[in-house]
Amino acid sequence: MAYAVHHRTEAVDGLEVFYREAGNSQAPVVLLLHGFPTSSHMFRNLIPALSDRYRLIAPDHIGFGQSAMPSLDEFPYTFEALTEITSGLLDRLGVDRFAMYVQDYGAPIGWQLALQDPQRITAIITQSGNAYTDGFVKPFWDGLFAYAKAPGPETEGPVRGALTAEVTRWQYVNGVADQSLVSPDNWVHDQALLDRPGNNEIQLKLFRDYPTNVDLYPDVHQYFRDSQVPLLAVWGANDEIFGPDGAHAFRRDLPKAEIHLIESGHFALESHLETITQQIRGFLSRAIT
Template sequence: MDAAQIHYRSVTVDGQEIFYREAGAPDAPAILLLHGFPTSSHMFRDLIPLLADRYRVIAPDHLGFGYSSAPSAKEFSYTFADLADLTDRFTERVGLTRYALYIQDYGAPIGLRLALKHPERVTAIVTQNGNAYTEGLGEAWAAPLALIAERTPETEAPVREIRSLDGIKWQYLHGLVDPSLVSPDAYHHDAALMARDGQAEIQLDLIADYGSNFDLYPAFQEYFRTSQVPLLATWGAHDEIFVPAGALAFQRDLPEAEVHLLPTGHFALETHARRIGALIGDFLARKV
């Protein structure tokens, strides 16, 4: 059997169907890949085969994203605390007791909440534009920050555009010297799923709740200091959402953190999957 073969599975957690991609030997060291907005485990389609020869790789779609269930915002409380709790129970359902975390965008506060709850389970962290410091917030946060401060129809309006095709395409292509390196399949895939009924309310609720993650930044940073968890940052240096200062800030609390600023944007895997896969393989071989 080809260890790099990806399996597409789902499991029921608290009555919700959670879709996930899995590859690698069941008894190999595990890596949990947590995606960001507005994408899904689809963002890891090129990375998973690069890691699966040595690791058990599992990449779930967060509730409301990708192929996981998407109950309406009236049926489920879309907060980062609730998504983290659901992800925690997902890991237990699929038998993850120790794992390295790969966190990107929304995956960062979800994964770091898992680390606060179960520090003994986390063997290492790979952060790819997954922020934990105020220094990492770029100019693109102006509209979301206004919504977080006060949710009104006026502050919701510009945030609604973030999940449009144009808004999603910008997230994929901004900061790239050669946008032709990014397949349009990526942003059209995300845009189609974001256009489903109920997504506007789901995504507005999550962005409005993002301030709860800022409140946890001191706790995340204390976790880094006390655990000295091995951390690798593979960061798109041209990202205007989470800027390079956020990557460098990890070294303040984790002096041995390894930071690589790559010449790409927010979705670095679209252009640098092989480079990031090689960095992860080398890092985990040395540190875990």
């Protein structure tokens, strides 16, 4: 039986955090962490598909979706700060242990949660949620790293292109054989939120902070080796942001990782919801029973 999806807010450190929630409150928790440039909206179909067996919690990061969007003067907009808000939300909701589904920006937030307290993490599902330099596809990342290293007018121009409607749409349809499976509501919704006054400066700040996530990769790899946490990678084989080499790389430190490449792109849930749902249900039944 699928549970109704609730749309809620919780105050964390004085900021309103929006989250979607469904499932039995006593069921094992799966935390869903979205990427750029989207929000928990990306999980709107997955949540009911898993809610018969799990408690799903999908927050919008600060500056994204329906969560608060304080100015740069009011919030630091680092991945560490986003992690602290997520951790605070889990504490407010009484969540001690959880599996997590990480995608794009959700991955570094998830890795930091794991490094803070490895015992909290029961299993990991990663869908274009990168943890290895192998996953960075050129030339997509060249501009961001150049901008983060030397912010200025010359390097800022190219990365501002990532905030345009054209690139937002591209992230959804690139690598998808049948693009008619992907609803245009996705990029229209995301772009409307990106276009809010002041949001572009927030995204640029996070771009500048992104290399701090790469600096943590050695610690993340050590966490994988020490914990041998169960991990499922369901990854778009045609993703030109985080390529499939990033999925295969998990087996370096987690030899039992389950790797499944899907004929899709960066937002594979939009074209392959049923396939990914089946993979997750099988994986979690083995990993956290």
